Amino acid sequence: MPSSYLHYDIQRKLGQGGMGIVYLAKDTRLHRNVALKFLPPHIAKNEVERQRFEIEARAAAGLSHTNIAQVYAIEEVDDELFIALEYVDGQELKDIIEEGTLSTDDKLEIVSQIASGMYAAHQKGVIHRDIKTRNIMVDTSGSVKIMDFGLARLEGTDPITKTGTTIGTTAYMSPEQLRGRGADVRSDIWSFGVVLYELFSGEMPFRGLHEPAVMYSITEDPPHPLDPEDESVPEYIKTIITRCLAKNPDERYQSVAEILADLKSQHVNTANLNTATASSATMDSSEVHASPSRVSPKTTKYLTAGIAVVSLLIVAFYFLLDGVSSLGEDFPDKRYLAVLPIENIGGNPDMQAICDGLAETFSYRLSELEQYEDFYWVTPASEIRKENVFSASQANRIFGVNLAISASIQTVQDSTRMILELVDADNVRRLSTRQITVHSDDLAMLETNAIRELIKMLEIDIRPKMEQAIFDDVPSDPKAYEFYLKGRASLQKEMNLDDLNEAIDFFEQAVILDPQFALGYAGLGEGYWRQYEVTGDVEFVGLAETALNRANSINDQLAPVQHLYGLVKSGTGDYEESISYFERSLEIDPKFTASYREMANVYNEIGNTARALDTYQQVIELKPDYWEGYKDLGVYHLSNGNFDGAIQNFEEVVEITPNNSIAFSNLGIAYFYKGDNDRAREMFEKSLELDENPLTANNLAGIYFVDEMYSEAAEMYMIVLDEYPNRYDVWGNYAAAVDLNGDSLEARDLYRTAIEKAKKQSEVNPNDPLILADIGAYYSDLNNVSEARNYINRALEINDQNVFIRLRAVSIYEKLNMREMALQWVSAEMIEDIESQPELQNLAEDPAFLALKNQLVNQANN
Template sequence: MIGQTISHYKILEKLGEGGMGVVYLAEDTKLERKVAIKFLPRHISVNSEERERFKIEAKAAASLNHPNISTIHSIEEVNEDVFIVMEYIDGEELKNKIKSDPIPIGEVINIAIQIAEGLEAAHKKGIVHRDIKSQNIMITKDSKVKIMDFGLAKIGRGTQVTQIGSTVGTIAYMSPEQTKGDEVDNRTDIWSFGVVLYEILTGKQPFKGDYDQAVIYSILNEEPELEGNVSERLMYIIAKALSKNKEDRYQSVGELLEDLKQKNAKFETDQEQVISKSLLSKNWKLITAGFVVTMLIVFGLFFFNSSSDSVKIKKSIAVLPFTNLSTDSDQEYFADGMAEEIINSLAQIPNLKVSSRTSSFRFKGKEIAIQTIGNELGVGTVLEGSVRKSGNRLRITAQLINVSDGFNLWSNSYERELTDVFEIQDDLSESIVKALQLTLSGNQINSFNTRNLANVEAYNLYLKGRYYWNKRSEEGVNKSIEYFQQTIDIDSTYAQAYAGLGDSYLMLGVYGRRKPEESISIAKSFIEKALKINNKLAEAYATLGDINIHYDWDLDAAEKNLKKAIELNPQYANGYHWYSEVLVLRGEFERAYQQSQHALELDPYSLIINAQLGQHYQRGGEFQKAIDQLQKTLEFDSTFAYAYYDLGIAYIALNQFNDALNYFRKAYSLAPEDTRILSGLAYSEGLTGSKENAERLGKVLLKRAVSKYVSSYDLAVISLGLGQKDKALEYLEKAYEERGPWMLFLKLNPLFNSLSDDFRFQELFRRIVN
C-alpha cells in the first residue's frame, strides 16, 4: 500500500489501525496537503451491510465541525476500497503524553475542558463516540485537543446500523452498560471521559485486570480509588462521571463542563502544581488537613530515616518488552530481541537485581501502571521503550522510571543506522548503570561491554530464532532451528546461535518430540561448540548441565556445569532451577526446595519453575505443599497443562485416583498432542477401572508412533495402567536404550510404584545410575 496512489492520494506511511480500519498518512496531490486516510478492511468492504454502516457513520462524523474534533474531508470509493479522508493531526497521543513528564494541573484541566467541549458538540448532533480513550485524543504542538476516530460513532436518531447486544469499544474505557451490550447514549461517553481524566491524573486506569473478563468485573463491581494532592472537587467530578448507574452520572456533558470551568478559576492560580502519576490509591475519602499533615510527617520520617533496604530496592530493574512501532508487524521479533539483549547485558552487573525475561514479558501488551509492575516484580526501576525499524534506519526511545514516584531517572531517543544497534544497546545499558549510580571495576566494564559483534544480518536472524524459540511450541522451536542455522551460515563464530540450536534440540528431545539419541546428542554438540567459541556463556553451561541430567544421567557433571553457570551469571534463574533437580535426585530435598525458591525470586512468573517446585514437594513426600504450589501456578495461567498433569501425579501418590483422573483429563484437553500427558491419562483411566478408555488411548499413541517418534517411556506408563507389568518392563528397556530423558526420575515417580519390588526394575535402575 505504501507508495501507491489511490484516486489522487499518495500513500506515505501507516499511522495505525483499529477494529474498523487501517489509517495511513497520505498526500492530497490536488490540494497539496497531508491528510489521514482510513480504509475499511477488505473483508468488510465487500459486505454490503457493513459497507453501509461505515458510510453512514462516516457521514455522521463528517457533519461535525468543531475545533476539538478531527475534520472529515470526504468519503471515497475506488473499486472495492472504501475510505474516509480526514484531517492529519501533527501532534502527540494523549496516551503518550501521560506516559512522559507529569502534566501541570492547569494543563490537565485545560485538556479536560477541550475534550468535553468536543464531546458536547457531537452529542448536540446526536452522535455518541463510544470509544473515547487516551489513544483517540491528540494534543497538537500548540496544546489544542483533537478527538479522533468517530468510526465507532452511533447515530442517536434515525438508522441504527449497530444493534443492541454488541460491545463496540475498548474494554478498559467501557461503561457498565456498554460491557453488557445494552443500548448506550451520551452518558457512556461521560463515563469514558471520567476514565480518561482519572488516567491523566494518576497515570493508570481505574479498572484493571489480567484479562478482559477481569476488567469487566472491575468495571461492574469495584470502585476506583484516588488520593494524594488531587483536589476534593476533582475527585467529585471523577466520581460522578464514573457512577455505575448512568442515572447518577452527569446527564449531559454541559453539566460536567460547568463543574470543570467553575473549578478552573481556582486551578489557574496554581499553574505550577503537578500531579504525580505514581500516587497510590486507597479510597475516595475527601482529604482533610489533619490527614495531609499526618502523611507529611510519615513521609518525612521515611526520607530522613531511609534504610539500606530502600537503597537496595532501587538497584533493581525490570526491562519491559519494547513496543514495536514499525509499520511492519513482523518486526516484533526485533523489538522483543532488543529488550532481551538489554536484560542479558544488565544481568552481568554485580549487585543489580534484574527481573528475568519470563517475568518481565508477562506484562507485554498490557496497560498496567508502572508502580504495579514494579511492586509485583519486586524492583525499584522499570525500563520501557519503543522501536521503529524502517529499512536500514532505526529509531529507539527508552526511559528508566523510578517505581516509587513514577518519575524518569533517565530517558533518551536514538535515530541511527541499523548497523549501530550494538552501540545503542551498550549505550542504553551504560546509561542505566550511571542512573542507578552503580560502580563497576575495570574487569567488569570490559566484561559488560563484551559482545558478539556479528554483522547485522546475522544478528537479525538470531533475534528471529530467539523470538520463535520463546513461543515454546513445536512449530516455534522448528522455526527457531531454521533461523539459528541461517545465522551460523552467515557467521560461523556466532556462539549464541550455536547455544540457541542446543536449546532448541534439547527442548525437542526432553518433551518427546524427537528421539533423545538424535535430538539431545545434537543439542550437546552445539552447546559444546558454543562454549568452545565463548567459554563465558552462563546459559550454555546451564543447558549442558540439563543435558547431563536428562541424557547423560551424570549428576556430577551436571552439578559442575550448573555451578559454573551460576558463578558466571548469578541471576540466571534456570541455573538454580536445574540444579535443584540434581539435589532432588540425590535426595537432598530441603536444599532442592531452597534452590527452586531462589529461582522463583529471580523469575516469579515462570510457569515451569513454579510447577517444578510443586513437583519437588511431591517427590519429597510433602503432598499438600505440592498441591498448593501447583494450584498457585494455575493462578498465573489456568491453561498451563503441565500443572494439571503434575496435580494428577500428586493425587496418584496420595492414592486419590478419581481426583487424579480429573486432573489428567483437564491436562489432556489442553494439550492432546503431548504424549506424556496422554500416557498419564491412559494410566489413570486404567487404574480407575476404565480399561476401554485406557486401551483406546494406547492405540492412539501406537498409531501416532507410525509416523512420528513416541517415547517407549510413555508406552510403559500406559502398560502399567492396564496392569501389564512385563510389557511395561520391555518398554522401559527400550527407553533405556533410547536414553529416555526421564529415566533418572523413575523411582521418584508414583506411576512406577507397582514395579518397585520387581528385581528387573531394580536391576534396570542400577544400570541407569551407574
C-alpha cells in the first residue's frame, strides 16, 4: 500500500469488510484526519456497479447532520476508487454495549441521536439499508455518528446469499429484505428496533446457531421477550421496540418522525428533528417547507415548491460640512434604525459599487453602538436588501423602525459629495440633513466623517470607548478601502461564482495595498466561505480559515471576525468550536445578535433544545421591541412542533410590524401546520393584500390546490413566475392548475414551457432521475408517447426503487393507455396513493390491479 494518495497521507489500517478496506489518513490540504474507504475491484472495475456507487455516494455526500458521518469526496488514483469520509475518533456502539457501562439516560440519549440522524437522511430520500451497532460510532464527546449512509445498498442486490455477509448483519435485516423485496424507510425502522433492543438488553431479538436459523426467526418468530424483571428498560421503550419490529411494514412506524414524537412525549432530550429546513435556493436557513398531506392528483404529480415560512425580512484633501438643518422636535427616545440603499446620482457604474458597499458599512458601524445604547438597534443591511426596501415608509412597515438614514452620492471632477438625511419613518418627515464632501481618492474619509455626523444626527453622545469600537480598523491606504467597499458590494449580489470571484479579487487587492487591514481579510474569508457553500469544494474552507486567521492576528477584537469563524466551524460540523467563537463574538459585543441567532441554531442542531430556547429568548430580552427575535423564536417553535407557540411569536411580530406582509405569511404556515387551513388561507391572503410576494403567492397556491380552487391557484402561480421564471416545477404546477380548470389548449403550451425549463435545469445534472421523471410526466400530458416513455425509462434505469419515480411511472403509463406497463411498477406502499387519485381511478378499479393489490398485501402480511 503506498504511503499517500493525492493529498492524503496514509497513517494506518482501520479495518476491512465486504465493501473494502478502510485506512486512517491525514488530509494535507485541510490538515485533518479522514477515513479512506477503498472500494473492492468488482465495483471499481465494473461500469454498472461503479455508476451505481457514484450515485449513492453523491446522495450520501449531500447529507449534513451532526449524527451522520460526512462523506467528503469521491477520489480515484490509478484505477483505485475510494471515498474520503469523516474520521470518527471513538468506539463502535456494539463494543460499548458489550462493556455494559451505559446508564439508562446514556442509552436514551444515544437512541435520540440515532433517530435524529436517520430522520435527516430519510428527509433527503437516502435509506441506509444496513443500520446496525457496528455501523454506529460514539465519539469521545459522546456524540453518535451513523456510518456508511447511502453506501450499504452497494453491497449487492441479493442480501441473503452475498459473499461476506455475517450473522451480525443478517440479524438486523427486516423480513422484507430477507425475502428479497427491497427496502424502504420502514426497513431502516425495523433495524433501528433491533439496535434499540440490543442497546437496552445486551441481546439480540432474533437468535439462532447459524445464519439460516436467524433468518427463519426474523421472518417467522416473534422477538425474544425482554426480561419483565429488568426495570432499566422503560415501558415506553418496550412499546417502541414492539412497534418497530412488527413483521408487517404497514404495522410499524411509517416514519422516524413518529418515533421521535413518541420519545419526545416522554420528555426525552431528543436531538433536533430539523423537520423543515429549507433546501430551496430561493430561501434562507430560517425558512420552513411543508406540503399538504393529501392533495389533488395533479398536485401530487407536480406540486414540489410547497408551503414556505418566509423569513422576515441587513488622507483627505478637504472636508466641508454644510447645509445643516435640524428640526429637533419630538425626537424619539427609542431609536430603531434602518440604513436605506444609497442613491447613485449620475448613474456612474463604478460609483454604484461604492454606494452599495457604503450602505452596508454604515449599517455595520452604526450597529456597533447597540452595546452602548438602550432602546436602540439597527436593522441589518442584509435584511434591507432581501426585502428590496428603498423608502422610510417601507422600512417602517416591514421592520417597525422609526428612523431611517437616506443618502445620495455624486461625483463632480475630483470631489465626491454625500447628502445625508435622517427621516422620521413613522411620519415620513425629514428630521435633519448633512452634506459632506471629500476628495474622490479618499472614500474612507467619506465614511468616517459620515458616521460621525450620523451619530450627531441621532443625538448619541460619543464616548472614547465607542469611538474606538466604531472607527477601529480603518485602512491606511484610501485605495484599499475603495476595493473593500467594492468587495462588500459584490458579496451583496446573488451567490454565484462570478460575483464571488469578483468579491475575492477586490478583497485581495485591498489587503495587498494594506496588509494590516483586518476587515479586508475578514471579507476575503467570507468570500471563500461562500464559495464553499456554492461549490461544496472543501479547499475553500481552508482558504477561508487562513484569511480569518490573518484577520484575527491583526485585530482579535472584531466581533464580525469571530462570528465568521463560528459560521465556518458550524458549517463544517465542528459545533463545539463554533459555539466558542460565537461566545467570543458576544464577549466583544454583547448585543451582536447575529451570533446569538447562529449559536441558537447550533444548539438546536446538536439537540440541546433547552439551550437553544434560552439563546433565542436572550435576543428578545436584549431587544424587546426587535421583530427578528420573535421571528426566530417562532421558527424554532414551528420546527419543533409547538404550533401554538409559533403562532404566539408570529403574532408578536405582527404587533410590532402590523403592516408586515411576511409576518402574516409566517402566521399562515403556522396555522397550516396546526391543521387550520381556513386560518392559513386568511393569513396568506392578508399577506398578499399588503405585498405581492411570490413566496407567499406560492403558499396560497398550495392551499387553493388542496381546496380544488384551480383558477385561483393559477393566478398565484403567475405571480410566482414573474419572480422565478426559470422554475420548471412552478410552470408544471401552473399548467396543472390551468388544465384542471378546463383550459387544456393553454395547458399544452404551459406543459411545453415546463419541459423546456426542466431540460435546461437537467443540464446541470443530466442523471437527476426526478427531473427526468417530471419531464416524462409533462410529455404524457401532451400525449407524446415516445418522449414520455424515453424519459421515464431513463429515470427508472437510474433509480427504480424511488417510490415517487415509480408512482410517476404508473401515472405516465396509465395516461398513455399502457395499463400493463403501469401495473408493472405498482408496489405495496403505493396502493393508497393510487386509490386516492382521481386520474388513476380506472386503474384502481381494474380487476388486474385488485388482484395485484391482494397479492402485494398477502406478501406483506406473510
